[in-house]
Amino acid sequence: MRIAFFVNSIEGETSTYTTTGLAMAALGRGHEICYVTPGDFVLRADDSLSVRGRVLPGKRYKKAESFHAALQGDDTAIETMDTSDVDVLFLRNDPSLDADDRPWAAHVGAMFGRLAAARGTIVVNDPDGLSLAQNKLYFQGFPRAVRPETLISKSIDEIRTFIDTHKEGVIMKPLQGSGGKNVFKIGSPDEANLNQIFEAVSGEGYLIAQNYLPAATEGDIRLFLMNGRPLERDGKYAAIRRVPAKGEVRSNIHAAGTAVSVEITPEILAIADMVRPKLVEDGMFLVGLDIVGDKILEINVFTPGGLNVMLDLYDIDFADSIIAALEQKVAQRDAYAGAITNRTLATL
Structure with a gap:
């Protein structure tokens, strides 16, 4: 099986990214892998779709x-391949990272992923779903x-009114974004810096205010x-609690949050089950x-991260289970000779 991992850029990858763990798990299970970036697709005049992949040695x-050193070094080779020779295209880019400097690149994965799926490659997450x-x-x-409870608006008056009705405060952040960037806690509509925060964040578009x-x-x-269900292996769920640093609203690991182990309760499983049908x-x-x-x-449907932390905390390789699930999807695709849609295969 050949798996292509679609990322924002090669130089932007790190050894701690979940994509790294997934790629290593694929190699460990005997598969071929390559990395693909937004500028690597080629749709030819004969309607064939090719991709230039950065291929690592099969070790x-x-x-x-x-x-990570091998990925960034000289041991890789650039290979042009037809997407029909790629079994799985795993879309792992964060569109928000390209939205400002390279807007053309932000949604390339979903755009060309749709074309690849039409030509028989399994694309996850499903590109039509990601477009939504x-x-x-x-x-x-x-x-x-x-x-x-949520308000989405670009009106400072609407936001002030929303804040005024939530005495415990409001979290305000941009509608487009990820990783905890420009996330603020507002305690009162009379806060002196509300206008400055509004001006800074609203420059990115619409705002979300949540209680x-x-x-x-x-x-x-x-x-x-x-596949719509909590990922579990060896009796343990793929989950962590992310504790924010003192004085910090965000709990993101890169924002100095700390990851600790967590027990998943029936109440949490019920929450997961409620969102399963739409996913x-x-x-x-x-x-x-x-x-x-x-x-x-x-x-997070684009680049959910944290598998590396879970490996350290629990000594369980959840990435291996994910690659095993992809193997099963490839077998199902081949058995049904293309009769099952990509969106269905993605969560079987």
């Missing part, structure tokens, strides 16, 4: 640092019971779902839920 790496999730507005399509959840002081839970309908193979209390703050 197993014991350490993520060694793998280009910003946080996608989250509003899930049941109200699992969402914080602040006091349980957020304990951090959030990142829970992986695969399955949209062909979302691998997603990360960010849960606080009985609410989901975000659903």
